[in-house]
Amino acid sequence: MKKEIGGYFQLEELQGTEYYPDLYRVNLGRTALLWLLQTKGYKKIILPVFLCASVTEICEENHIQIEFYHLDENLNVKYPRKKLDEDEVLYLVNYYGQLTDEQILEYSRIYGNIIVDHTHAFFQKPLPGIDTLYSCRKFWGVSDGAYLSTDAGFTGEIPQDYSADRMKHILGRYERDAGTYYKDMLKNAAGYEHMEIRRMSALTRNLLKGIDYEKAAKKREENYEILAGLLGSDSVFNRVIPKAPFVYPYFHVNGSELRKRLAEHKIFVPVYWKNVMETCDRDSLEYHWAADILPLPCDQRYGPEEMEYMAAVVKECEEIK
Structure with a gap:
């Protein structure tokens, strides 16, 4: 196929390096x-x-x-x-x-x-x-x-993968909010079922080249430290503080109820292992981990203000009888 020349502009080729360029x-x-x-x-x-x-x-x-x-x-x-x-x-x-x-x-x-x-x-x-x-x-x-x-x-x-049609919920949330595009996110996730092995799309690879990984890692570590100071959590998932933590795993004796209360304040805490809660005994470790460990966001989108606000809301919700 001949290379196109002219016409409207596409996404620019981003400068930078992937975190794992050799994998x-x-x-x-x-x-x-x-x-x-x-x-x-x-x-x-x-x-x-x-x-x-x-x-x-x-x-x-x-x-x-x-x-x-x-x-x-x-x-x-x-x-x-x-x-x-x-x-x-x-x-x-x-x-x-x-x-x-x-x-x-x-x-x-x-x-x-x-x-x-x-x-x-x-x-x-x-x-x-x-x-x-x-x-x-x-x-x-x-x-x-x-x-x-x-x-x-x-x-x-x-074969090569293509990602353009899967970006609606990500681009939409950037300009508006998560709720408006929540159904699009679910539809996108459902489309991964039965997907064949493909090479990473050029779009995804380009976006990954544009990330400041050092800055993102530092912000995650700072945010985790703030939450750890404000919301001490004594669980097996807090014993190691990893480099650039994924989330802050917060233990609450009734995690499912706390999740609902936080959502009312637009603090959305996912359940990563819903299937475990559906299949395991309620007194099992696996059920307890899935239900009562809340993965509070501490990623690079946020800073001290959001962490302090979230911690305050968590405490407020916990006091509700």
Whole structure:
């Protein structure tokens, strides 16, 4: 196809460098996982019970045998400590950035085949020889995109992804508000189901080149520190303060009710593992973690004023009987 010359302007090519310029770029975290499963020939995956449904679904759709494991109260894996067979792999989720590099290396030594999910820890660098995946839209204003660190190159032809039609809710919120485009966001997320493996879109890659990662990391760390000072939270998810935290995990004994009260003040706190609340016993650790740990936003969009306001509203809502 001949290159177009002239006409109206498109988005400029942004200057800068991606945070992971040397990793494989794909369209979604779940398809990054599918890439690994197919390329390495895994027939069985061992997943945590405390997990979003999208990972389970991609495995089921591709006829991968699934076995589940629980975590103990310190987030340690409760699964027999033995080397896995060549076609088996253990899936480790770095919940709120609590999984240290030392722990990852120890799990690799014990089980051999592991995949590390750094969806909540974008700034935690991958370890050599350990398959690691990252999801971009959990940290940045993009509609899709994922990075994959692996020594297994994909052998098939990977088509290019296109993101322009998925940007409505992101661009709309920039100019207006989240509520106006909430349905568009849900529609966009639903479209990821059954998506094939594709290369990261040129649009997403360009936007990721335009981010000041050092500044964003600093703001996340400062905001987390403010919330930690104003809203002390004694839970397993606050024991490690990761580089550039994903959110501030705040424990409340009745998290579901507090979420509703915060939403009335336009402070929106998601439930990341709604499927866990629907399938696990109410007295299980997994249910408790999903329901009562509130991921309060502390990202680069905000500063001290918003953190102090949010902390004050949280305290006010907690006092309501």
